[in-house]
Amino acid sequence: MRQIILDTETTGLEPSQGHRIIEFAGLEMVDRKLTGRHLHLYMHPEREIDPDAERVHGISLDFLADKPKFHAVADELVEFISGAELIIHNAPFDVGFLNAEFSRLGIAPVDKLCALVTDTLRMARDTFPGKRNSLDALCDRFEIDRSNRTLHGALIDCELLAEVYLWMTRGQESLMMDAGPGEGESGTGLNLAFERKPLMVLAPTAEELAAHQEYLDLLDKTVKGSCLWRSIESPAPAQS
Incomplete structure (x- = not known):
């Protein structure tokens, strides 16, 4: 348009x-x-x-x-x-x-x-x-x-x-819309195709990991125990 x-x-x-x-x-x-x-x-x-x-x-x-x-x-x-x-x-x-x-x-x-x-x-x-x-x-x-x-x-x-x-x-x-019939028709008269680019995954640096652990230690002190994030990072083993 x-x-x-x-x-x-x-x-x-x-x-x-x-x-x-x-x-x-x-x-x-x-x-x-x-x-x-x-x-x-x-x-x-x-x-x-x-x-x-x-x-x-x-x-x-x-x-x-x-x-x-x-x-x-x-x-x-x-x-x-x-x-x-x-x-x-x-x-x-x-x-x-x-x-x-x-x-x-x-x-x-x-x-x-x-x-x-x-x-x-x-x-x-x-x-x-x-x-x-x-x-x-x-x-x-x-x-x-x-x-x-x-x-x-x-x-x-x-x-x-x-x-x-x-x-x-x-x-x-990345959104292509065609008015004709074909595979993937959604019932609206439009064919929608999405092209997704791969997501870039960046590994944390040693400094970032250390800062993360310091923050978790602070949370542990605040809740006087183990904060929720610890259980997410290290889930309990499944019961047999």
Whole structure:
């Protein structure tokens, strides 16, 4: 499926308060590979930019003075995202702004234009519950270089999000789904085949084994006897 990694920057937080999109960026991905096709647009919002928002993205109204208004680039944007799956971090935010802009022009909402919207923030919260799941935090977790990211720019964020998404879904390329009948049919009309790579088993070092024994000794003192782990490591012989 054709996928679009998408991000926007805005004048503020609430489209219901008249805030507008001022930057749009999208990267095209097909078969889990970036194609090189992208769309990057700046738009004049026809209103002021909240100071807090400007501190985040660094885009000023002066910079946007000669940029087109949203209605002038809407057709190009709609053509770029139509039919694709959108990959967005905190999707309700960006989709809410896009839908507000489309509504002003009588354009169908995102869910009518696109095949699917995938929210990587929701994916991250499901995978790493209770942890920080901002784009910066995920880049750190997956050791993705973000040294070029000094401001919260939409195009830079798309490039980072593409890498984050591939990390979070890196097992999917092992899942093959065919619609035709055949062996292994599960009754759903799909044939599922899983390719598992051998697991690497690392033997503990002498230092690690010594540290493990010291910890077990501490547990023995705490329970004033033999801790449960001792019985697991050295099970009692079976009775004849």
